[in-house]
Amino acid sequence: MDDFDGSQSAARMRDAEAALTGLRERFETPGDAIYLDGNSLGLYGEDAAETLQRAVDQWRDLGIEAWTEADPPWFDYGELLGDRLAGILGAKPAECVAANSTTVNIHTLVGGFLDAADGTEVVVNELDFPTDHYAIRSQLRARGLDPDDHLVVAESEDGRTITPDAVEAAVSEETAVVFMPSVLYRSGQLLDVDAITDVAHEHGAYAGFDLAHSVGAVDHDLHRAGVDFAVWCSYKYLNAGPGAVGGLFVHEENFDVDPHLAGWWGNEDDTQFEMRHEFRPAEGAAGWQIGTVNVFSAAPLFGALDVVEAAGIDEIRSHSVSLTWYLVGLVDERLPECSVGTPREAERRGGHVAIEHPEAGAVSRALRDRGVVVDYRPPNVVRLAPSPYYVGHEDVWLAVDELRAILDEDAHEQYRTGEETVT
Ligand SMILES: Cc1ncc(COP(=O)(O)O)c(C=O)c1O
Structure with missing residues (x-):
C-alpha cells in the first residue's frame, strides 16, 4: 500500500x-451517528418509505380490491420483486421470488433438495450463522437422520475463513447438499461461490448458499455459476427495513424439485382460488412461496430496489x-x-x-x-x-x-x- x-x-x-x-x-x-451497522439493519431510506406508504394508502383506498387492483397488485408482489432481484443476482426472472424469511427459506429449500438428492448428508461450516445449523438440523431430524452424523461441518484452518479445500474435505458420496454462506457473518470473507458449487457438483450434490451478507453489496452470477438454490434477507444491504421479506433462488434446472414446505401462496396462480386440496406448485421459484405475502414487509423493497437499480x-x-x-x-x-x-x-x-x-x-x-x-x-x-x-x-x-x-x-x-x- x-x-x-x-x-x-x-x-x-x-x-x-x-x-x-x-x-x-x-x-x-x-x-x-456514523452508521457502520448496515449489515445488521440497513438505514431508513425515503424510497423504501414511499413504497411502504403507497401500500398503506392502497389498503385505506381499496381494501380487499388492492390484491388485484393496486399498482402494483399485492397479489403479484413476490414474483414482481423476484424479477427485479434476479437482475442484481445474475439470475433469470423465474428463478427468484421474494417470500418468507431467510430461516424459513433454509427450511423449505434444504428440506426439498435433501429429498431430491441421493445422499443423506448436508455439509455446512463451523463459522456459519447459527440459524442455518438450527434449521438444517431440524430438517435432518424430521427425516429420521441424526444431525450429529448427517450434518458435516467443514473446518476453518484459521478461525476466520473457509476454503474450497476445506469444503471438499467435508464432502463425500453421501453428501446431498453443500450449504454455505456467500459471506461469513463474522470475518466478512467472501467465499468462492463458483468453486464451492463445482465441488458439490463433482460429488453429485446440490450447492445452496445463504446470501444474507452479500445481496445488495456484491454482484452475483448465480445462474451462470450453476448454483442450485439460494436464500437471503432484504433488511441488510438492501435497506428494505426491519424484518423485511426474504428471498430465494432456484436454478431453472431444478424446477422439478418440490418445496418441502408447501403452501397455497406457492400454488400456480390460475388454480389458486379453485381451492383444491391437491397442491400444484407454480413454475419456478414462485412455487416456493408459502403463505400470504406480508404486504407491509415486502412493499418497501420496491423503493429499496429503485435505489440499487439506479446506482x-x-x-x-x-x-x-x-x-x-x-x-x-x-x-x-x-x-x-x-x-x-x-x-x-x-x-x-x-x-x-x-x-x-x-x-x-x-x-x-x-x-x-x-x-x-x-x-x-x-x-x-x-x-x-x-x-x-x-x-x-x-x-x-x-x-x-x-x-x-x-x-x-x-x-x-x-x-x-x-x-x-x-x-
Ligand atoms: C448469514 C445469516 N443468515 C440468516 C440470518 C437471519 O435470518 P432471518 O432473517 O430468518 O432472521 C442472518 C441474520 O443476521 C444471517 O447473518
Whole structure:
C-alpha cells in the first residue's frame, strides 16, 4: 500500500470523486451517528418509505380490491420483486421470488433438495450463522437422520475463513447438499461461490448458499455459476427495513424439485382460488412461496430496489470494495494493536471488515457511545460495515480516528462487563 494516504483530506477527496456520492441524501442516519451497522439493519431510506406508504394508502383506498387492483397488485408482489432481484443476482426472472424469511427459506429449500438428492448428508461450516445449523438440523431430524452424523461441518484452518479445500474435505458420496454462506457473518470473507458449487457438483450434490451478507453489496452470477438454490434477507444491504421479506433462488434446472414446505401462496396462480386440496406448485421459484405475502414487509423493497437499480450493482460493489480497502489500510496504519480478520484480496472480501481486538466488546460499546454504530461479534471482533449506499471514506476515517482516541485514552475500560474474554 505504498500510495496509501491516510489523511482526512485525502478521504474527503475520495468522496468527492466517488460515483455514488448522491445516494446518501436518500437515507436518514439517526442522530449524527456514523452508521457502520448496515449489515445488521440497513438505514431508513425515503424510497423504501414511499413504497411502504403507497401500500398503506392502497389498503385505506381499496381494501380487499388492492390484491388485484393496486399498482402494483399485492397479489403479484413476490414474483414482481423476484424479477427485479434476479437482475442484481445474475439470475433469470423465474428463478427468484421474494417470500418468507431467510430461516424459513433454509427450511423449505434444504428440506426439498435433501429429498431430491441421493445422499443423506448436508455439509455446512463451523463459522456459519447459527440459524442455518438450527434449521438444517431440524430438517435432518424430521427425516429420521441424526444431525450429529448427517450434518458435516467443514473446518476453518484459521478461525476466520473457509476454503474450497476445506469444503471438499467435508464432502463425500453421501453428501446431498453443500450449504454455505456467500459471506461469513463474522470475518466478512467472501467465499468462492463458483468453486464451492463445482465441488458439490463433482460429488453429485446440490450447492445452496445463504446470501444474507452479500445481496445488495456484491454482484452475483448465480445462474451462470450453476448454483442450485439460494436464500437471503432484504433488511441488510438492501435497506428494505426491519424484518423485511426474504428471498430465494432456484436454478431453472431444478424446477422439478418440490418445496418441502408447501403452501397455497406457492400454488400456480390460475388454480389458486379453485381451492383444491391437491397442491400444484407454480413454475419456478414462485412455487416456493408459502403463505400470504406480508404486504407491509415486502412493499418497501420496491423503493429499496429503485435505489440499487439506479446506482447499478457493479458500481455499488466497486464503491464497497473501495471503502473496505480504505478501512483496512487505516487499521494497518493507525491501529497496530488491532488486527484485520477479513481477507485483504478484494475478491475475497464482502461488504464489512472485522477488526479484532481482545476487548472488542468494550471497544464496540465505547464506539457506540461516541456515535459510531458498530457491532460486536464474540469473542474478539468489532464489525464495521461501511454500506456503499450511505457511508463515505471520510466517515470511515472518523470512525477509525474515534477508535484510535478510545484506545489512547483507555476509554473502553469503563465498558467492560466482566463477562467477556480479555486475553
Ligand atoms: C448469514 C445469516 N443468515 C440468516 C440470518 C437471519 O435470518 P432471518 O432473517 O430468518 O432472521 C442472518 C441474520 O443476521 C444471517 O447473518
